[in-house]
Amino acid sequence: MQVALYFYFYLSILSSFFLNLGVFPVPAFGQTDGFRESFLAEPGSFLRLFELALAHRRAWNLSGALLALDEVLRIAPRCPAALLLRGEILLDLGRYEAAREAFQLGDEAAPEAPDGTYGLIKLNRALLNWERVLALCKRILSNSPDNAFAVLNSAWAHFNLRNYEDAVRLYDHPVCGKSRVMRLGKGWSLLRSGKVDDARVVFQSLLKELPTDLEALRGKQEVESALLKQNLPGWRVTAALTPEEAASFLDLASRAASLGKISEALDLWGYVMQGRPDNASACLGLAGAYSSLGNWGQASYYYSVVLNRQPDSDALRGKIRALGALGQWADAASLSADLLKKAPADALALSTIAYFRYLLGDFEKACGFYERAGKDDSLMLLGRAWCKFMLKDFQASRNLFKEVLQKEPANVGAIEGLKLLEKSEEE
Template identity: 30%
Template sequence: MRLRNRIGGIALGALAGVLVGAAGGWGASAAQTEPSVVGYDPLASALESSALERAAGHLDTALAAADRALSVAPRDPAAWLVRAELLVDLGRHGEAIEALDELIAARGESARALTARARAKVGAGDRSGAEQDARGALALYPASGPARAELIELLRSSGRPEEARAQLTRLRLQAPDLAWAVASDARLRAAQGHVDAALAELEAALAGDDAIGSVRRATIEIALDAGRAGRAVNAADPWLVAPSSAPDVDALVLAARAARASGRELQALRASLAALDRDGASAAALDATVELLGESDRLVETLLRSRLERDDDNLARAWLGRRALDDGRVGEALELLGEQGATAELQLLRAEALRRGGRESEAIAVLEPLCAAGGPARAFYERALARFALGQLELAAADFERAASGELSGLAQFNRGAVLDRLGRYTEAVAAYEAAVAAQPDMAQAWMQLGNDYHFRLGDRARAAAAYRRFLAVAGEDAQVRAWLQEVE
């Protein structure tokens, strides 16, 4: 919104002589545009409302309140400045610069206006102009903390740490306990390689006042960048425990990163969802949540472990046991599954864990009641594997045959064929392999074993060739199988 539009086309030059004190001019109390009541100032009320909304992070609402202030007093410089600062906050840097240019031309320079324009110029990519404005603000008012803070950030981000440190020293002389200065000083130290000193300073500040958001944010960021996940999550803990205490969406996303880096996925998810709840359009919050959901198995495991801590749950125990076995954590699986499984699923998982842990006889003992009751097929399959490992080949072959039903049919028949080969019963082995490929036509290994039995043991070259061709069709080219095929063709 251009200043000239607000003042009805009056030339700015004509205002130069009436900036202060003249009725209707800049700095004057504008005539009321609506009736007022005693004790009520609509301009002050609108500006106060804007400040409160801005502090709460409701920038669009704050801007609307600033517009109300300007509708009451179209030429009030304070209202114009508030509106320009909000435009900067909203990322509308071009509009902010335009408004501030005209305000400064009409009203003259002030430290606050120059600082706001410096911020806008940073957002617009004019770092040189931003530095000039920040220094101009300090020339007008050397004690301006916001102007010096803006200059420090410009110097630090431009790779001029010594100049930034000099400005920071001056700022800390003005306000030794200023949270932003503490955080900025720590960032500079960390950038120069003094990470431990930086974190120690920040953690000391947090111990004195755990509500300092800028210090907490700097602590988490520096710790994460340095790979100190434990210190990062310790700093983030208040925001993780009470997400509503985090000052903004970015703080919640940062807390989620710290929790995730420390293996606390549930807290990370809670923080990222809280960030989305505050701002569903936040790209950072969406990214953090998607990354966590991409690790859904880990989240499910964490949830189920939490469930087991509160109450025994067979489904949770079975899921966690299966996950541990799939990851090769046999000892952990046995611990999770317990001595006596309350369900058939838990008994089967425990038997598998015992077998994979080299305790085949114990596995068979666990499976006996299930097999005596007639199944399920997986019980016979698991017992067959244990018996095979113990060298009980006849018993293993019989169990594989009983297991050959449903989804285990192909695998059970293939293993039965392998056992029968070991026993020298090649005709029966071929029948088992034929049954395996009938149940699972894409089982390449079964086609190869079938070809080998026909080729090397039964001397049936035609059937061997057919089996080898099917292997190559399923598995792709293989030099050894191709050589065998050439031998029998």
């Protein structure tokens, strides 16, 4: 049954992709008589739960979809379709580290199929790791040279790495190159490589077929602008920043940030990222700036961009803080466990796991983690006090609340805790 479900999912992914390429229309998932009958024949089965997860995702109820998939995986822990769909949904949610784990598990469960690799390509594409995208596409193309998804993403990666000649070659693929998305990519690659007249021919051809194509229209406008500028002295096609240029912009960004000019710093770091998407310093700068602005979603994203390329303890701590601010404590605790492998006494990791265990109602373990995080730290003492309160060890709780107040007489959490203790004793 798992195999059958996997192939339904596999075909749905392929058909969705080819729809995007304009190759053929896609039938609605699970609409055949046989498929509907299988659900009717097995009410409550994991197939029905899987269909429920798909329905939730179509309605963009991603949390509902994950709950349904959790039930599927409880029944069939190695179901490739469920693991891969879980990865897709986690990717939709921007939970990149959890998505990677799901895609890898799905790939292990069905190594003969490319879907796990597809997911990892999407993940690395989202996190701007174009070199990794190329490596993953190469894995697929070695077995299937005409795989449309791999050809398209290889071309896309070369374009973003500013290897425009390689991008043109791939966008002009003899099998996949006739779709609109591939021809658009070819037009933009030709334009960026300085072959303005060739780019104009491509965009005009696309507009002749579909005059309302906004992307082709924008390309044509860019061509017209380039034709005007290319006769100006010193005009050249935009190239990747040199390391020296990147370092100069990074220095300017740091100075702007130190002066409180966050918007200016964001622009400078963003400019470096456009020219050198692998620049970790620019990513960390963006992440830190967005953190200072309270834009935790953007901060979390840029920390993930760094972590997707290489282990970085500072980025990992930043990511944990961002996830905590977003209320994503399960993911924060998971990353904290990774951090503890490198730094067993890291207070942020220990306190994050402590709070997550507290939320789960595991007050004994939470108390232990708070104690490991800092026996004398006011915040950790407060955490232990509340754990003891929940465990109904009121005397220990009272002592800890008082210890917090000795350090911080105006600590609201400790004051409220003592009030609750008095109320509990009266009852």
